[in-house]
Amino acid sequence: MSIQRSHSSDTVSWTGMIGDLSLAVFKGAVGYFSGSKALLGDALYSASDAVSALNRLIPRRPSVKGWGTSKQPSRAHRTEPIFAILFAVLVLMGGLQIAVASIREIALGKIHVPDQFAMIAIFVSLAVKEAIFQFQYRYSKKQGDGQYTVYAEEHRFSLYTSLTVCVGVFLSVAGDSLGWKAMMYMDPISALIVACFVTRKGYLLITKSVYGSLVQEAEQEDAISFIETVQRVHGIITVDDLKAREQGHYVTVDLKISVNPRITVLEANEIAERAKKLLMHRFVHISDVNIQVVPYDPGYPYKSNHQLTDNEMPTLLQ
DSSP states (O other), X not given: OBOOOOTTHHHHXXXXXXXXXXXXXXXXXXXXXXXXXXXXXXXXXXXXXXXXXXXXXXXXXXXXXXXXXXXXXXXXXXXXXXXXXHHHHHHHHHHHHHHHHHHHHHHHTOOOOOOTHHHHHHHXXXXXXXXXXXXXXXXXXXXXXXXXXXXXXXXXXXXXXXXXXXXXXXXXXXXXXXXXXXXXXXXXXXXXXXXXXXXXXXXXXXXXXXXXXXXXXXXXXXXXXXXXXXTTSTXXXXXXXXXXXXXXXXXXXXXXXXXXXXXXXXXXXHHHHHHHHHHHXXXXXXXXXXXXXXXOOOOTXXXXXXXXXXXXXXXXXX
């Protein structure tokens, strides 16, 4: 039996990551062939969104397994996303490169107006990105896993970036059609603004990765505190597994507990509900607790009481 929510939310995160990566390739190709530096910057921002999503999918959470009455916790150390730090440096360098190229283009007055099909690519990208966000946000809201706040925060700045590119490219193309040279500068100006967003994104990737490594041991101690709290609930025999997932400023706890195999399903659910309420009441930064309840199995060569009563033939192990 289980009151644990489905982990298909990971599939939703993978969908967002693949979508962002596809948009990055699409924007980058169009930006390169159309000569739009702003669209290239937007492509770099979409690529950084994909890395952020992949970073969340990597097991960076503390896990404590096999805590029973006579067991010591076995800690699974969190994998640090070194690739995220390396990519963040590339994002910073790319943002600075776009900024320098935009300033040089403005200073020299040699403005390259993007092709008109760049506008079509921008509108298509906006529509696809909005569709992916709505799918992720609504699913996360329905499941109540707390990820929707992360999706909304990331989508907000991604939308700012895309709208800046859209306005810059549109005014630049319009200025070229109307013969207004001043408006033709809007593409490199918008590229300069987008470069600021890209630099900010790269900085956040670095700080989150470094900060995560600094608080790893603290989270391990938190996981042990969670287990000690859960074991105070009457009816729980062992805590087989506990994983704490970061959701912004809050934590979602995935818990697996063992109970007496002879109790009813209703009693097992009541035990799980008491454990959930106790955790969320004591630790205010826990936003949700997903609990999986399994019957306690002592394993060979030991036998539980219900096995002895069901077996009519005596054994030496009694």
